[in-house]
Amino acid sequence: MPDAATQRQTSLELGFDSTVEREAEAKLYAPAAPPIEESPALQSVGIDQPTEIMNAAWQEVMGSLQTELSGPTYQNYLRHVRPLRLTSDKLTLSAPSDFVKDWLVRRFARRIEETLEQFLGRPVILGFQIVPEGADMKTESGSQDATRETESSTQSEIAPPQKMVATSTETADAPRRATKNEASAKSLDDFEDFSSPLNKKYTFDNFIVGRSNYVSHAAAWAVANAPAKGQYNPLFIYGGVGLGKTHLMQAIGHHINKVRGNPVEIAYVSGENFLYQVVRCIREDKMTAFRRKYRNVDIWLVDDIQYICNAERTEVEFFHIFNTLYDQGKQIVICSDKPPKDLQLTESRLISRFEWGLISYVEPPDLEHRIAILQRRAQLENVVVSMEVLTYLAEKIRSNIRSLEGSLTRLLAMASLDGRKINLDLASETVRYYSTSEAETVKVGVETIIEVVAEHFKIAVGDLLGKKRNKEIVMPRQVAMYLAREMASMSYPDIGRAFDRDYTTVIHSYEKVKGELKRDSSLRGTISEVRSRAHARA
Helix, strand or coil: CCCHHHHHHHHHHHCCCCHHHHHHHHHHCCCCCCCCCCCHHHHCCCCCCCHHHHHHHHHHHHHHHHCCCCHHHHHHCHHHCEEEEECCCEEEEEECCHHHHHHHHHHHHHHHHHHHHHHHCCCCEEEEEECCCCCCCCCCCCCHHHHHCCCCCCCHHHCCCCCCCCCCCCCCHHHHHHHHHCHHHCCCCCCHHHCCCCCCCCCCCCCCCCCCCHHHHHHHHHHHHCCCCCCCCCEEEEECCCCCHHHHHHHHHHHHHHHCCCCCCEEEEEHHHHHHHHHHHHHCCCHHHHHHHHHCCCEEEEECHHHHCCCHHHHHHHHHHHHHHHHCCCEEEEEECCCHHHCCCCCCHHHHHHCCCEEEEECCCCHHHHHHHHHHHHHHCCCCCCHHHHHHHHHHCCCCHHHHHHHHHHHHHHHHHHCCCCCHHHHHHHHCCCCCCHHHHCCCCHHHHHHHHHHHHCCCHHHHHCCCCCHHHHHHHHHHHHHHHHHCCCCHHHHHHHHCCCHHHHHHHHHHHHHHHCCCHHHHHHHHHHHHHHHHHC
């Protein structure tokens, strides 16, 4: 094994100009590691989750993956993978060999972790234990020799990114040797991860349009129906995690495949995978084939472009591919968690390229939109959930659609596994598993509350703070005082000063609204809507 200095020199000779790319190379070509096993120290971290929840979560993962995998792929790879242990932040899976483990990590680790986060409502990382077929699945600490035994089926259609030619008696190190010996072939035929599969659930039919995303949806629909024909090339969609950017991007790919008569070459790749592909191809002397592969696509969908930031050589390759495809009239769609001007790119010319077309921002959904999303999800699951429960979930989980849908999935799982009714009590238990969103933790100023209440009830701010006592003014004023107490955490005297009222009046208003909320569903909806709008402005 060469020392660190030699490795770094080799990386520089290969053209890796950045720390990001050198780290990626180190991960790709690190020696085979021993199986990941649960040590006593690790076992003490986190709280074990019920087996029923673990199995339900894994079924959700399998359902997501099976829609994209062929029968042989499932039989040879995923059929032998089992969940062993779920804690608050980690799912440990069994794999029959290093080969299967490496394939699963490279191809689907990110998808699995996203599905788990959606189902469980919190980030969960993956861990693996090598358990050969026939071994006791309940044993998490077998002998070293037993856990090192591997068997691999290497049908070409299911090979992992490296070209692997291995018999059932070869160890997990053999595929790595085969890859290096065949590097001179300078072919990308073995690059199954050149383009990741599209999720069949991510279609326009399954996308719920609201005020927060209607512009991005309209632009994506226009691109899908006339790629590279209008003003939206490239289409750059940005926004926070879990707001539907990937859904829209993949919906474009699905729609084009559906309506175009001629075969269309669509490449969907994440920024992270693109980075690793560049590193591999430089190392294995396959850059010519790499460029040819990408420059022949018709539709280029690039997700999470922020992952190539500060990877100098990768940015240069991306820049030239972008220019080639654009000049050829090919459609480019890019997603990011931030706008182009905020990306820390060393290749500054990329920023101007991203700004050539349309830049569209996906906002967090408002309350009405969140309820619509939950209603649609309930319909897809063929279950009836009361508006009261849906509103409760939508009010508690505000900024992330992925977590929002996950809360409903978890609610339904808990009801099914425990034989319980779907009601507010169960919903309350469900949301405990979800971290409080940033929007919920930020205190909203009383000025914002007053403005939003006045707008909602269509009255002047002056009247809300004035002396009028007619019903059309008194009730909104009481709502504003109630929300000032609840959302701004103000004392009664402070609220009194803000509204030019005695603090005893504030107490009366607060208690009156609090009591009415228990009886008046219409008022509960009003409070929820005003809360959502106030949070959006905070």
